[in-house]
């Protein structure tokens with residue numbers, strides 16, 4: 388049997404991780420090079436001459452005298468945690484297929500449960516921004532799905548109460564194997580919302596297949612070629628070849644989220660969906676995910692606590 392290329396890739400061992408990112412000082416230097424690859428630039432006046440005030444770990448502009456820390460104006464803004472703890476969290480969140488719960492994260496990196504949750508939400512926000520900027524392209528399978536709600540009794544599927552609707556889109560190769568995915572919480576499955584979602588998340592001229600749900604007529608309106616396949620619903624419809632990729636990914640996401648879903652309030656669902664997609668979309672670059680997420684984080688604007696408490700933009 389052929390080796391599973393994802394399971395057997397090398398990734399980044401803990402030993403290598405600690406030798407590269409093991410101290411606050413090492414991480415500070417790495418973030419400095421990521422934030423200012425051509426050398427320090429003052430965020431206030433754009434000047435490049437500075438002196439380092441090492442006791443306060445800030446850089447002072449020689450022109451306007453503004454003091455800037457490596458974390459200010461980034462997702463790490465105002466953090467009280469050492470940077471190597473942030474990097475360790477990035478490592479733990481990115482290196483396993485289903486990530487790590489915030490409670491487990493708090494125990495492993497030795498911070499309070501609330502601090503771990505905030506840190507995780509901030510990194511999820513970075514992941515979402517990264518993926519949202521890259522539309523899916525090519526062959527795309529799309530489906531409507533729901534998270535949560537009553538698991539027993541009550542109405543199931545479309546229109547069920549207490550469930551959170553999300554759109555699942557998977558770009559595949561010509562054989563239908565998933566390449567990239569985007570899952571987004573939606574307000575409702577309306578033609579208008581699907582149209583706007585497709586305009587943002589799909590390249591025009593993509594070829595999209597969906598079932599016959601009427602909202603999917605919005606796909607064509609967004610400039611994509613669209614074919615709807617009437618499935619007739621029911622359990623057999625998930626076996627249809629044209630939807631196998633998207634149905635597999637929906638199953639995987641639901642299984643990964645199910646364990647902790649009771650603890651995830653609805654407003655945080657967009658972040659959890661984004662985290663899962665981010666890891667899947669980079670599954671062939673396991674080792675590179677640590678520096679690439681850190682680089683994205685240092686170029687993402689701050690997400691203060693009051694904003695984290697609000698709902699993330701859905702898509």
Ligand SMILES: [Zn+2]
Pocket residue numbers: 429430431432433434448449450451452453
């Ligand atoms: Zn300046």
